[in-house]
Amino acid sequence: MAQHTASTPVASHLGRDRLPGRALFGLFLSGFVGILTECLPAGLLPQISRTLDTSVALTGQTVTIYALATALGAIPLAQPTAKWPRRRVLLIALATVAVANALTAVTDDYAVAMAFRFAAGLGTALIWPLLGGYAAQLAPEGRQGRAIAIALAGTPIGLALGIPLGTWLGGIGGWQFAFYAATGLTLLNMAWVRATLPDLPGRLAGAPLKLSRALGVPGFRLILFALAAYMIAHNIVYTYITDLLDYVGMGEQAEWALFAFGVTSVLSVIVVGAQIDRHLRMLTVGSTLLFAAGVLVLALVSGSPVLVYIAVAAWGFAFGSSPSLFVGAAINATGKSADVAQAITITVFSASIAIGGLVGGLLIAGPGTASITWASLMLLTAAAIAVIGGKRHAFPNT
Template sequence: MTDTTSTARPTTTPRRNRLPGKALLGLFLAGFISILTECLPAGLLPDMSRTLDTSVSLTGQTVTLYALATALGAIPLARATATWHRKNVLQLALGIVAVTNALTALSGDYALTLVIRFVAGLGTGLIWPLLGGYAARLAPQGRQGRAIAIALAGTPIGLALGIPLGTWLSGLGGWQVAFHASAALTVLTMAWIRPTLPNLPGGPVDGRFTVSRVLVIPGLRTILFALATYMIAHNILYTYITDFLRHAGMTGQTGWVLFAFGVTSVLSVLVVGTHIDRHLRRLVVGSTVLFAICVLVLALFSGVPLLVYIAVAAWGFAFGSSPSLFIGGAIDATGAAADVAQSITITVFSASIALGGFIGGLLLANLDATSITWASLALVIAAGAAVIGGRKHAFPKGA
C-alpha cells in the first residue's frame, strides 16, 4: 500500500519506522465512537420503543437515519472543511457526537429523537473520511496500510461491541444510561486527542478530482459495488440479530453470541493488520468467501446452537477488518485522488448501513427471520463475485 498524500509527513516519533501509537489510538477511538453511536440503538430497541411510544421496527430507523445522514454529509462536509487543520475538524465532529448522544438520552419524543440522530450522523460524516488519510500521513513509508488498519479498527470493533455494550449498560439503569456513557466516552476521547494527535494542515480542494472524475478511475466502481453489497448483507443480519436468535430459539444466549462475534472481530484486526500491506487481495477475497459460508450455515442450520456459535464467530473474523480492506483498496486504486475516493467510499459505506437496516426491517415486517439470512447470502455472493473478478484494477494480483 502506498502513501497517497502530497503533504509532508511530520516527524513525530523518535524512531523513523515506528508507528505513532498514541495518535493512532486517538483515531481508533474516534472511529469506535462513531460506529458505537450509530449501532447503539440496535441493542436497545424494545426499551427505546416503549419510551418513544412507537414500534420496534420504527425505532430501528434511528440507526437507518443516522447512517443516511453520514452518507449524505460525508462528501460535502469533507470538501467544506478540506482547508481546515485536521485535528480541529475531528474535535468539532466529536463535540457534535457528544452533545447529540446526551440529547438523545434526554429525549422522549420520537420525531425529536430522529432529528437529533440525523445531526449526530452529520458529525460522523466529518469523522470517517478523515481517518484513513490521517493515519497514512502519520505513518512511516511502507507502513501506511498497517496504520490505516489500526485507525479503522474502531469501526468493526464498534460494530461488534455496540449492541452488547448497549444491552449491558441499559441493564444498569435504562437505555438512557448507554447514551450518557457514550457521550462521556466521546469527551474523554477529545481529551486524549488534544495532546497526542498532531494537528496536520488541510489543503485546497484539487479541482481535477471531482466526484464524477474519480468515479471513472479503473477499479473504484468495482470496489464500491463490492463494499455496498458486503455491508448491506452484514447490516441486514447484524442489525436484527436478536430477531434471528429468537427464531433460532437462542434468545437467552444473545449476549454470548455477540461476545463470540466481538472477540473474533478483534482477532481479525490483529491478524489482518500485520499482513494488509503485502496481501490485500488475498485478505479481501478470504473475508468475502468466509462471510458467505457463515451466512449459508446460519440459513441452513439455525436450529443447531453450536453451529450458530461457530458461524457467528467465523463471521466476526471475516468482517473484523473489512472496512480497512475496502478503504485500503480504494486508496491504492485512486492514488492522488485518494482523499476524494475516501469520501465516496464512506458515503457508500454509510448508505449501505442505512439500506441494510431498512431492508432488514422490511423483510422482518413482511416475511420472517429466515428471510434476512437468504437476502444476506445473495448479496455477499454478489460481493464475492466482484472481489474475485476485480483482479486487474480493484484488487490486483500481488496487492
C-alpha cells in the first residue's frame, strides 16, 4: 500500500470524490471534546471551589493550566509521535482526556486536580494539531479546505457552547456530573473514531520534523503573526464579555447576547466551510474586517441593544470559521512541513487564549472596561494589515 504524508490526500488514491462525512464527524467531535474539557470548569467555579476548599480565583486556574499544557505540549508531543499511525495517536490522546476528566471528578484536593487538568491539556495538545492534517488526507483533491473546516468546527462551537453546557450539566447533578458526562462523551468519541477513521500512516522515515524548516517557509511566520493578533484580540474581549455588556448597559441580556454569538459562529462554519477551498484569502480578509467592525460598534455604542446584538452577531460570524481559515492557510503554505506547522499553529492559538485573558484583565484593572475594545481594535488592525499584505505567500489568491 502506498504511504502518504500529511499533505497528500488519500481519498483520490481510494477513488473517492465525496467528503467522508462519518470520519470527519469523528474529527469534529474530537476537537469539540478538547475545547469542552478546557471550558468546562468556567461555568462551575463556585461549585468546584467549595469541593476543593479554595477561592474561586484559584479554582479558575484549572482553566489556565489546561491552556498552558496545550500550548507547552503541542510541539514537543508532535515531534516524537509524528511517525505513529494517526488514529493511534488520536485514540491515545482521547483516552488521556477521558481518564483525566474522570479522575478530576473524584478528587477533592486542589493540587491533584491541577495535575489532572494539566494531563488533560497534554492530551488535547496531541488532538488539535492532528485534526487539520488528518482531514486534509481524508478529503479528495480540491476539497481539503472544506474537510479542514468541518474537522475544526468543533473548536468554535465548543467555545460557544462549552461554558453554558457545563453550567447546565452542573445544575442537574453537580460539577462532578458534568465531568463524568464529558468522560462519557469522550469514550463515545473514541468508539466512533475507532469505527470510522482509517489508521493513516504518520510521516515517512527520513522526513524529520524541524521547527526551523517550518518557520522558514515563506509566509508562515506572517500567518502566525496574524493568527496571534486575531486570537489575542478575540480573547481580550470575549474573556470579559459579561463585564463589557454590563458596561454598555446590557448586563441583564448577557446570556442572549452570547447565544447570538454562538448561533452566528455555527452559521459561519456552515457558510464559510462551503467556500473555503476557492476563496480562502477573501474569507480571511473578510473575517478580520468584520470582526473589527463588530468591536468598533461595541466601542462606540452604549445603550442601544439592537446595535450591540448586531455587533456581537457579526463578531460571532467572523470568529466561527477563523480556526479553519488560519489552519488552512498554514497547511497550504507549509506543504510537507504541515505536521510541525500545525503544532506551532496550535501553540500560538493556545498561548493567545492565555495572553488575551491576561491582557484583558490588566486593562480592566487599569484604564477600565472600555479600553479592552480599543486594544482589540489595535490588534485587529495589525492582523488585517498582515492578511491583506500577505498576498504572495501567506494568504494568496486561490
